[in-house]
Structure formats: structure tokens, C-alpha cells
Amino acid sequence: MRIIVCIKQVPSTNEVRLHPVHNTIMRDGRQSVINPFDTYAIEEALQIKEQHEGEVIAVSMGIPATERLLRDAESRGVDRAVLLSDRSFAGADTLATAYTLSLGIKEIDNFDLILCGKMAVDGDTAQIGPELAENLGIPHVTDVCELIKVSKSQIVCKKITDYGHQILKVKLPALITVVKDINMPRLPSIQGVIFGLTAPFEIKDAAALNADENRIGLKGSPTQVVKTYIPKRQNEAIELKGDAETQAELIKDLLKEVL
Template identity: 60%
Template sequence: MKIIVCVKQVPSSNEVRLDPVRKTIIRDSSEAVINPFDVTAAEAAVQIREKLGGTVTALSMGIPASERLLRDEIARGADNAVLLTDRAFAGADTLATSYTLSKAIEDLGGADLILCGKMATDGDTAQIGPELASWLNLPCVTDVSALLEVTEKQIICRRNTDAGAETVNVSLPAVLTIVKNLTTPRLPSIEGIRRSLKADLKILDAKGLGADPARIGLDGSPTQVIRTFPQQEKGEAVPFEKSEAASEVKKLWEEL
């Protein structure tokens, strides 16, 4: 089974900084981590490979420093990794991001299974998985909470819905987006860390990918963020029992 897992670098939780001019997230940080949903998706991919054989490739579009995070995925069991990095990719919205990832998947000769996280903790749109499936003309199952049966030809899985949950049977190849608690990610092994340090990552720029320049980066993004602003401090929190609302409720209660 050939599995590609899409992993995104996100700022660590206390460290989101925005570019005031481009209205994009600044992604130069040494504190960056792999999107937690993607760590779970990568673990699911490794578990499937351990059962059925094949390969797991971690794929990311990001800054050159994302290489460190891709090596971490190799240390956790991925066989190899591909980094798409080029100034021309910067400022991409979900359409340009999913287009770029789809070109890389085509460049890799496609896959039997493509796993994404359900959402990224910074952009938060949950659009990449479904858009990727659309570019590749594949079926997509979102919000997958359990893999009940995985074979070379199909996957039976459980997914969350607005009304609760449902069981879906999907033929492969397909794209699945994975919730964070589907499984528990393993820690990097010593053998994995050694392998990750020696691994040759495939690094591609826009030209190497053969991407249409009109579809990538800020210029290829129909979504433009008009304004961003930091959350305003609202002052110290007041315990409910000491609030004005609580004394009003108490007064009304006593009047009853």
C-alpha cells in the first residue's frame, strides 16, 4: 500500500504571529511543531503499512526549516519525505495549497491512500483534504474517527457527522482526513532517529514541480485576508458568583 500523509508546520500554541502587511502567519519560528492532527494521521499511516506492507511518504509545503519536522516524521516511522519549498508558494490560501500538494502527489506517481489531518490548528479551515481529493478526482471521507477495516482495495471507517457518527465504506484510492484522537502517536525510536538523520529528503521548488505559476502562492489565491488583529485583553475574569449577573439572578430568585 502506497500511503502519502500531508503534514503541515504550525506555530506552537503560544506563538502565533501575523504579518501585518500580507495578513499571513509568520512561519519562521524554531518553536514550530507538526500540526497535531497530522501526527495522528502519520501514525495511522505507519500502522497500516505495518499491517499491509508498502511505504509511507510524509509530504509538506512549507519553509526550508520544515525539513526538521519531516525528519521527525521519519523518526516516527515514515519511510521518506518530500518538502515543497519556494518563495513562490508563500501566502497560499487553501485552493493554492491544495493545488500545490496535488501536483506533488501526481509527481510521486499518485498513492493508494492519502491521509490529512482533519484541520490545521492555525488556518483551521479543514478544506485542504476535500480540495485535494477534488484536484485528484478521488473520493474523500472527512472527520474520520476510527479505521474499522483496511484492505488493499477499501477502507471501512467511522466518521463524525453533525448528527453523531456514521460508518462509511470507501474504495481506494481515496483521501481521508483524520481526527486527533483516532490513535495514539508513538514516540520517535532510536533506530528511527538514526534513519531520519541520514535520510535524503526530496526537496522540490515550483519549477521542479511543474506547477502553474498562476495557481500558486499569494498570486494564485482567490482568498485575500483583509484584516487581522490580536485578541483584545478583556481584563481580569470575575468569578460568576461575585458578578453583577449573579446578584441579579439571586434577587429575582428571592422575589419568586
């Protein structure tokens, strides 16, 4: 079974640098970590590999420094990694990112299952997984909290919904996005760290992927960030004077203003 895990880099601190013109996040490989939700996807892929044998491949789109994060994934047990990196990919929204990832995955070919984290903690859109599946023309399930059964032809999974859970049977190849309740990610072993330093690693640019320049990067992104700002928070206390009846009326008036 060939399993692909999509990995994204996110800032390791709350200090996020924004592009002065486009208001998009400026990536810094030295100040980035693997998106936390993606670590659960990595672990789930490794558990499937241990039960059914096969190969786990990590794929990411990012700056060259993202290699460090992919090698970290290899140190945890991923067999090989592919980085999609090109200056023309910069500024991509979820649609352009999903398109680029789909090109990279098509280059790998013959995959059975794709795993993604539920969402990236810096964007919180949860759009990459479903958009990637649509680009590849395969079924997908979001918010998976348990893989009940995995076979060569299908999976049975438990999905979190607003009203509880759903048990779904999905034909392979397919894509799922996982939540943090699905497992507990392992730490790299000493042998894993050594393997990660020398493991197979590929870098593919826009030309190698034969990418449509109108569908990648800022040019291929219909979502434009007009303004980014930190909301102002004000803590103001109001003293309610008078007897209980008077205070009740004042509270009633305040609630009307709020609601």
C-alpha cells in the same frame, strides 16, 4: 500499499508573527512543530503499513526549515519525505496550498491512500484535505475516527458526524482526514532517530512541479486576510439589589439585552 501523509508546520507558541502587508502567518522553522492532528495521520499510516506492508511517504509545503519536521516524521517510521518549497508558494491560502500539494503528490504517482489531519491548529479551516482530494479527483472522507477494514481496493471507516457516526465504504485511491481519537501517536525510537538523520529526502520547487504561477502562493489565493486582531474581553459584574421579585425583573431585562 503506498500511503501518503500530508504534514503541516504550525507555530509552537501562541506568539504568531503576521506579515505587515498581507496579514498572513510568517513561518519560522525554529519555532514550529508538526501540526498535532497530523501526528495522528502519521501513526495511522504506520499502522496500515505494519498490517499490509508497503511504503509511507510524508509530503509538506513550507520553508526549507520544514525539513526538520519531515525528518522527525521519518524518525517515527515514515519511509521517505518530499518537501515542496519555493518563495513563490508564500502567502498561499488553502486553495493554493491544496493545488501545490496535489502537484507534489502527482509527481509521486501510484498512491493508494492519502491521510491528513482533521485541520491545522493555527487556521482551523479543515479545508486542505477535501480541496486536495478534489484537485486529485479522488473520493474523500473527513473526521474519521476509526479505520475498520483496509484492503488493496477499498477501506471501511467510521466518520464522526453531528448526530453520531457513519460507517462508509470507500474505493481506493482515496483521501481521509483523521481526528485525534483514532489512535495514540508513537514516539521515535533511537534507531528511528538515526534513520531520520540520513533518510531519503527530496525538495521540489515550483519549476520542478511545473506549477501554474497564477494558482500558487499569494497570487493564487482568492482568500485575503483584511485584518487580524485579538478580541477584547471585558469582565464586568453587576450587583442586583432589591427583593427577589425586583431582582427577577432586573435579570429579565439583562437577558433581553444579551439575547
